[in-house]
Amino acid sequence: MRLGVLDVGSNTVHLLVVDAHPGARPLPAHSHKAELRLAELLDPAGAIGPEGVDKLVAVIAGAAQAAEDKGCEQVLSFATSAVREATNADEVLCRVREETGVELQVLSGEEEARLTFLAVRRWFGWSAGKLLVLDIGGGSLEIGYGIDEEPDAAVSLPLGAGRLTNGWLPGDPADPADVRALRRHVRAQIARTVGEFARFGAPDHVVATSKTFKQLARIAGAARSADGLYVQRDLTRKSLEEWVPKLAAMTAAERAQLPGVSEGRAGQLLAGALVAEGAMDLFGVDELEICPWALREGLILRRLDHLPS
Numbered sequence: 001m002r003l004g005v006l007d008v009g010s011n012t013v014h015l016l017v018v019d020a021h022p023g024a025r026p027l028p029a030h031s032h033k034a035e036l037r038l039a040e041l042l043d044p045a046g047a048i049g050p051e052g053v054d055k056l057v058a059v060i061a062g063a064a065q066a067a068e069d070k071g072c073e074q075v076l077s078f079a080t081s082a083v084r085e086a087t088n089a090d091e092v093l094c095r096v097r098e099e100t101g102v103e104l105q106v107l108s109g110e111e112e113a114r115l116t117f118l119a120v121r122r123w124f125g126w127s128a129g130k131l132l133v134l135d136i137g138g139g140s141l142e143i144g145y146g147i148d149e150e151p152d153a154a155v156s157l158p159l160g161a162g163r164l165t166n167g168w169l170p171g172d173p174a175d176p177a178d179v180r181a182l183r184r185h186v187r188a189q190i191a192r193t194v195g196e197f198a199r200f201g202a203p204d205h206v207v208a209t210s211k212t213f214k215q216l217a218r219i220a221g222a223a224r225s226a227d228g229l230y231v232q233r234d235l236t237r238k239s240l241e242e243w244v245p246k247l248a249a250m251t252a253a254e255r256a257q258l259p260g261v262s263e264g265r266a267g268q269l270l271a272g273a274l275v276a277e278g279a280m281d282l283f284g285v286d287e288l289e290i291c292p293w294a295l296r297e298g299l300i301l302r303r304l305d306h307l308p309s
Helices: 050-069 089-100 109-124 161-168 176-198 211-219 237-249 269-282 295-305
Strands: 002-008 012-019 027-035 074-079 131-136 141-146 153-157 205-209 234-236 287-290
Touching (some): 012 050, 027 050, 050 089, 109 131, 109 153, 109 295, 131 269, 141 176, 211 269, 234 237
Antiparallel strands (some): 012 027, 141 153
């Protein structure tokens, strides 16, 4: 069957269309993406303002039309932290439903972590052993750990690259004092969760997903996305520690000139790097591998698992 997944994230609204059936890997057929940066459209009270809601409705309507044009039999539509935490979330969801016909499912942070973990497990298989999975989004950091398809531990922390950039790094380039303050904040938040995972023992394989990790790996020398899904891409803590001060000294425009860094994400890359470095350091990770599958693929796989055989 042809399935669509409509992902309303903190940075982008992304429709992924795949051809899929139980027991086979989903084959991408179409991708429709619009940068919205919902996290930046919140008012001081934490609500998505009228302009933001208008943009969101228009983008979702366009994605729904694209899904219809591509022949999707079903579209799985979900929203993550930006909508989940908006003070007017119910109003926004109601307007989206009334004006586009799309019923957005709001995922909890733990659900995000669990579905991403499932996608990573399916990508690497059982031979990967105990997995530690890190995922930096625009609004939150998800962490999952386990040996099965369901993680033994899964948490979500408010440490997304977009959220932290907006709240902590107003300067361009960033003020060194702001960078130090954000570094302390990130590490204090992550440190609170380390004990929850440490009781399960050391992982056999550490994996990262998300655009942030992919861009950090790319500037550190990993293969280009054009080289294909099946090329192994790694990121070491040593290379990350070397890049963080360089990124801190750059403007967003200068970061956008780095290999693999998009203009729309360049402003968030420093905050994302501080989260990645903090997580790798506090969890004792020297090297991790980038996985091309993440939350969207996890949703597709879960849906396929529940289809009648």
